[in-house]
Amino acid sequence: MTQTTGAFEPRLARRKRVGRLFMAGFAVMSFVGIGFLAVLIVRILWEGLPWISAKFIVNFPSVLSPADAGVRSALFGTVWLIVITGLVSVPMGVAAAIYLEEYASNNRITRLIQLSIANLAGVPSVVYGILGLAVFVRWLSCGRSVLAGGLTVALLVLPVIIIASREALGAVPNSFRHAAYALGATRWQTIRSHVLPAAVPGILTGVILALSRAIGEAAPLLMLGALTYVTFVPEGPLDEFTVLPLQIYQWVDQPQAEFHHLAAAGIIVLLGVLLPMNGVAIAVRAWHQRRKAW
Amino acid sequence: MVDVMEPQPLATVEGPPTLLIPRPRPRRREESAKEPVEPVISVQGLTIRYGSFAAVRDVSLDIPPRQVSAIIGPSGCGKSTLLRAMNRMNEFVPAASASGKLIYRGRDVYGAGFDPVDLRRQIGMVFQKPNPFPKSIFKNVAWGPIINGYRGNIEELVERTLIQAALWDEVKDKLQESAYALSGGQQQRLCIARAIALNPDVLLMDEPCSALDPIATSRIEDLIDELKTKYTVVLVTHNMQQAARVSDRTAFMYLGELIEVDDTQVIFTKPGNRKTQDYITGRFG
Numbered sequence: 001m002t003q004t005t006g007a008f009e010p011r012l013a014r015r016k017r018v019g020r021l022f023m024a025g026f027a028v029m030s031f032v033g034i035g036f037l038a039v040l041i042v043r044i045l046w047e048g049l050p051w052i053s054a055k056f057i058v059n060f061p062s063v064l065s066p067a068d069a070g071v072r073s074a075l076f077g078t079v080w081l082i083v084i085t086g087l088v089s090v091p092m093g094v095a096a097a098i099y100l101e102e103y104a105s106n107n108r109i110t111r112l113i114q115l116s117i118a119n120l121a122g123v124p125s126v127v128y129g130i131l132g133l134a135v136f137v138r139w140l141s142c143g144r145s146v147l148a149g150g151l152t153v154a155l156l157v158l159p160v161i162i163i164a165s166r167e168a169l170g171a172v173p174n175s176f177r178h179a180a181y182a183l184g185a186t187r188w189q190t191i192r193s194h195v196l197p198a199a200v201p202g203i204l205t206g207v208i209l210a211l212s213r214a215i216g217e218a219a220p221l222l223m224l225g226a227l228t229y230v231t232f233v234p235e236g237p238l239d240e241f242t243v244l245p246l247q248i249y250q251w252v253d254q255p256q257a258e259f260h261h262l263a264a265a266g267i268i269v270l271l272g273v274l275l276p277m278n279g280v281a282i283a284v285r286a287w288h289q290r291r292k293a294w
Numbered sequence: 295m296v297d298v299m300e301p302q303p304l305a306t307v308e309g310p311p312t313l314l315i316p317r318p319r320p321r322r323r324e325e326s327a328k329e330p331v332e333p334v335i336s337v338q339g340l341t342i343r344y345g346s347f348a349a350v351r352d353v354s355l356d357i358p359p360r361q362v363s364a365i366i367g368p369s370g371c372g373k374s375t376l377l378r379a380m381n382r383m384n385e386f387v388p389a390a391s392a393s394g395k396l397i398y399r400g401r402d403v404y405g406a407g408f409d410p411v412d413l414r415r416q417i418g419m420v421f422q423k424p425n426p427f428p429k430s431i432f433k434n435v436a437w438g439p440i441i442n443g444y445r446g447n448i449e450e451l452v453e454r455t456l457i458q459a460a461l462w463d464e465v466k467d468k469l470q471e472s473a474y475a476l477s478g479g480q481q482q483r484l485c486i487a488r489a490i491a492l493n494p495d496v497l498l499m500d501e502p503c504s505a506l507d508p509i510a511t512s513r514i515e516d517l518i519d520e521l522k523t524k525y526t527v528v529l530v531t532h533n534m535q536q537a538a539r540v541s542d543r544t545a546f547m548y549l550g551e552l553i554e555v556d557d558t559q560v561i562f563t564k565p566g567n568r569k570t571q572d573y574i575t576g577r578f579g
Contacts, residue, residue, distance in 0.1 A: 176428075178383065184411055184441070193437065193441070
């Protein structure tokens with residue numbers, strides 16, 4: 001069977017042993033991640049679940065009685081924030097990606113822009129908070145409003161959306177573009193009908209990542225001067241607000257143990273907002289991917 | 295669509311062995327060679343460069359109407375580049391540039407202010423690898439006419455076009471299914487349908503059979519034979535037998551230069567150039 005003489009020394013058993021060793025290493029690493037996540041979720045549910053009730057959702061926070069405290073203002077604030085962030089960052093990000101990938105010629109300026117965007121994706125969120133404070137809160141006089149917060153977070157997640165969308169557009173085979181051009185299509189007709197639909201799954205992946213990050217941000221909003229203790233819901237984009245991460249932060253800061261349980265309950269609500277949002281995006285992506293045929 | 299049993303004008307040109315012996319034969323196409331026909335496309339001193347590399351060098355060539363003109367030559371000889379120059383698809387290659395003239399119906403395609411978008415409606419193209427859109431069969435055919443403002447009945451057009459492309463019987467019950475459910479040969483005929491749905495003046499075909507099996511290839515060849523009654527066809531192929539089977543005129547290119555162009559029968563029986571003879575007899579390539 002195995003011929004050990006001659007020009008080859010296969011050492012098959014050893015090679016396979018090395019292969020198994022690496023496989024085991026990779027498997028352990030992936031289970032470490034999943035394990036920590038499981039511990040985290042179990043602990044949060046254990047602490048917070050008893051506190052989840054209709055009252056918790058509809059009541060405003062209270063510093064006096066933990067039993068009556070709720071996340072109403074934070075939940076509304078988060079929904080407002082995420083809607084504003086999404087409405088601003090998704091169209092802007094996708095548009096920028098289309099320009100960079102489909103229109104811009106590959107010159108020094110384009111490369112500089114691309115490099116800057118990649119760097120921006122790594123800038124700490126507090127820095128965006130300072131920017132938001134200077135530009136939106138002060139200069140554009142939005143005040144400490146949910147609009148200022150949404151715009152700041154939109155800037156924060158914009159690079160993520162641009163990079164993901166560019167990669168998605170770049171992965172669309174050129175043969176589709178050429179086929180469309182050869183039929184007398186303009187560049188925009190080609191993009192609109194063929195390139196963009198084919199890139200939707202990848203773009204949505206970027207959007208999911210970006211909005212998931214946006215929903216959990218606290219630091220830049222603290223920087224803007226968003227309040228942590230709010231007993232009203234924003235009625236319009238120029239109202240002051242708080243968001244779930246800030247509310248959770250405020251509760252964790254309290255000395256009483258009850259408030260820590262409230263924080264855990266708040267995290268469950270946060271996850272409860274995040275999951276359906278991602279679920280919709282994943283469903284749309286799956287639907288588009290089924291039609292992807294190349 | 296095999297109802298018309300046309301006598302194939304070049305059926306006398308057989309496989310490679312006979313090519314070696316130039317037989318004396320009556321030149322049936324003598325008169326067409328004498329009569330000056332107004333060419334559809336006239337390439338005049340065209341040079342195409344990719345960066346500093348000249349892929350096509352100073353080529354001059356006339357494409358006569360309603361005939362199949364084949365461009366043959368070894369890999370890298372510039373035949374595809376020359377074909378793509380005819381509807382200005384080369385400009386999607388980075389750093390491609392053109393000099394010289396390419397006259398289509400009296401206008402210089404490379405002249406100042408010429409818009410290639412409308413040119414491509416009139417000069418359709420079929421690519422080497424079948425590249426249907428990831429959409430339904432119907433939409434694949436209908437999209438081109440729709441974006442170009444077709445004013446007739448689109449369902450009728452799609453049906454008529456698919457019949458013309460000899461694909462209707464195979465797809466009429468599944469027009470709403472994905473084009474990718476079709477076989478490679480069917481996909482390529484769909485791509486031909488997509489191109490002729492715009493009723494183009496010229497149809498450029500870039501090695502349309504190179505990704506197909508022999509049966510699918512022969513169906514496409516039959517189709518090309520019918521298409522030339524309506525359209526001017528320019529066919530790039532690395533398959534010499536294919537050029538001999540379906541084309542009326544053959545151009546031989548080598549290292550970016552046009553070596554020889556003549557009636558297919560002449561090229562394959564008594565080529566005027568030594569290089570052409572070497573190529574068609576299989577001495578290189």
